[in-house]
Amino acid sequence: MTRTIKIFDTTLRDGEQCPGASLNPEEKLEIARQLAKLNVDVIEAGFAIASQGDFEAIKTIAQQIKGPAICSLARCKKEDIMRAWDAVSYSDKPMIHAFLATSPVHMAKKLKMTPAQVLKAAQEMVALAASLCPFVEFSPEDAGRSEHKFLYKVVAAVIEAGAKTVNIPDTVGYTTPWEFAQLIENVIQNVPAIKKKNIIISVHVHNDLGLAVANSLAAVKAGANQVECTINGIGERAGNASLEEVVMGINTRKSFFDCKTNIKTKEIYKTSRLVSNLTGMMVQPNKAIVGANAFAHEAGIHQHGMLQDRTTYEIMKPEDIGLTESKIVLGKHSGRFALQKKLKEMGYALDKEGLEKAYQRFLTIADKKKDVSERDLEIIVAEEVYVVPEDYTIESIEINSGTKTIPEATVTLLYQGKAIKKVANGAGPVDAVYKAIEQLTKVKAALVDYSIQAITGGTDALGEVIVRIKDKDKIYVGHGADTDVIVASGKAYLAAINRLLYATTQR
Numbered sequence: 001m002t003r004t005i006k007i008f009d010t011t012l013r014d015g016e017q018c019p020g021a022s023l024n025p026e027e028k029l030e031i032a033r034q035l036a037k038l039n040v041d042v043i044e045a046g047f048a049i050a051s052q053g054d055f056e057a058i059k060t061i062a063q064q065i066k067g068p069a070i071c072s073l074a075r076c077k078k079e080d081i082m083r084a085w086d087a088v089s090y091s092d093k094p095m096i097h098a099f100l101a102t103s104p105v106h107m108a109k110k111l112k113m114t115p116a117q118v119l120k121a122a123q124e125m126v127a128l129a130a131s132l133c134p135f136v137e138f139s140p141e142d143a144g145r146s147e148h149k150f151l152y153k154v155v156a157a158v159i160e161a162g163a164k165t166v167n168i169p170d171t172v173g174y175t176t177p178w179e180f181a182q183l184i185e186n187v188i189q190n191v192p193a194i195k196k197k198n199i200i201i202s203v204h205v206h207n208d209l210g211l212a213v214a215n216s217l218a219a220v221k222a223g224a225n226q227v228e229c230t231i232n233g234i235g236e237r238a239g240n241a242s243l244e245e246v247v248m249g250i251n252t253r254k255s256f257f258d259c260k261t262n263i264k265t266k267e268i269y270k271t272s273r274l275v276s277n278l279t280g281m282m283v284q285p286n287k288a289i290v291g292a293n294a295f296a297h298e299a300g301i302h303q304h305g306m307l308q309d310r311t312t313y314e315i316m317k318p319e320d321i322g323l324t325e326s327k328i329v330l331g332k333h334s335g336r337f338a339l340q341k342k343l344k345e346m347g348y349a350l351d352k353e354g355l356e357k358a359y360q361r362f363l364t365i366a367d368k369k370k371d372v373s374e375r376d377l378e379i380i381v382a383e384e385v386y387v388v389p390e391d392y393t394i395e396s397i398e399i400n401s402g403t404k405t406i407p408e409a410t411v412t413l414l415y416q417g418k419a420i421k422k423v424a425n426g427a428g429p430v431d432a433v434y435k436a437i438e439q440l441t442k443v444k445a446a447l448v449d450y451s452i453q454a455i456t457g458g459t460d461a462l463g464e465v466i467v468r469i470k471d472k473d474k475i476y477v478g479h480g481a482d483t484d485v486i487v488a489s490g491k492a493y494l495a496a497i498n499r500l501l502y503a504t505t506q507r
């Protein structure tokens with residue numbers, strides 16, 4: 001019988017832990033909404049006790065997102081379990097994910113606990129969680145380096161205490177597919193309660209050796225029935241197993257795995273773009289499944305084959321992940337109705353206000369650029385609709401630069417309805433714009449990263465700029481797009497500043 005593999009998405013918990021990917025509560029909710037459309041089985045929304053912000057985000061997601069189970073991480077401590085329960089209890093499918101390390105090095109060096117103490121704490125805290133919450137998952141952290149007999153003992157004990165899912169993580173990304181598959185097989189064989197009680201065996205693998213997806217798939221083949229993963233594989237260090245690769249691996253090689261998932265694969269591409277836009281973590285062009293080149297057949301010999309028959313070089317169809325050709329869809333004379341209809345086709349149901357914002361932005365782009373493509377519309381939606389309240393908006397940017405002048409920017413911003421203006425010089429036009437914005441907003445944050453890329457082909461393409469600024473150890477991401485790259489740069493910087501102001505004045 002074909003097994004169904006559950007997809008446990010941890011983009012908002014483990015994924016968000018990577019440097020520079022921090023998301024505000026609205027952005028988390030937006031991603032959670034898209035994850036529900038993607039039809040993941042579990043959304044791990046955060047680590048409730050880590051901060052008030054994390055707690056609120058999990059609670060809001062639990063209140064508003066229907067479909068997937070909503071989960072919070074918790075250490076094996078009473079206050080952690082209680083806090084996690086407080087946050088997830090608003091969901092109709094609440095879940096607590098408790099973890100405790102079981103490897104000798106973690107127990108001795110990090111926890112300073114004996115194996116007997118670890119066993120007792122795991123058992124007691126899982127029992128506490130299970131007394132509150134119908135779905136409890138337990139992870140023996142660093143299982144990959146744990147002593148096998150002890151691992152089986154802990155797994156058996158937490159199942160006895162009420163855990164419905166046992167997750168075997170390779171926390172440090174150290175194992176190989178052969179070893180990891182063997183470990184999963186051993187756990188299943190040596191803990192009879194797993195089969196008896198239909199316990200879900202989950203895996204959570206990191207990508208330090210580039211093996212996260214391979215290890216996850218090997219584990220599936222060995223009997224695991226849940227995979228923990230993130231969109232675009234984001235996460236600490238080299239990241240987590242990438243959801244889209246795991247899912248498309250299982251889908252494309254269905255007869256080999258004899259498994260399926262509940263994922264609506266046509267939502268993959270859109271989810272990937274949303275996460276990349278909101279976290280500012282760009283997807284490398286050659287990334288499997290969702291990279292810009294993943295379905296591009298440029299080489300002449302391939303194109304010839306493709307024209308004869310697509311299956312010569314294509315093992316998946318771009319439509320399967322929701323990638324429709326980025327065709328020209330609208331022009332200058334398209335009206336509100338046409339835009340609404342197109343956005344609806346693309347899966348964006350905007351309210352009146354969102355649509356009006358998108359339309360105004362569409363007009364300015366259509367004015368500069370003859371044809372507006374689906375990719376352009378995606379950017380419009382990402383920029384105009386998923387935003388935090390803005391303290392400052394750009395009224396105008398004028399630039400004087402070139403080989404013979406000192407770059408000078410005249411920037412006018414709107415602040416509480418009033419126009420404020422500043423002229424500044426810089427090493428280049430972007431630097432001049434940033435100096436003017438800095439003086440106008442009086443926000444002094446270090447620029448830690450600036451990147452630019454063309455979104456669509458041609459010299460009239462939209463330029464997309466992503467900046468990261470740092471203030472008191474927190475990173476804020478700003479995103480801006482425009483046919484003029486200097487304007488895009490200004491927008492991105494100001495968006496990051498608005499985000500910083502929003503975060504620091506809200507809490």
Ligand SMILES: [Zn+2]
Binds near residue numbers: 014204206
């Ligand atoms: Zn992890």
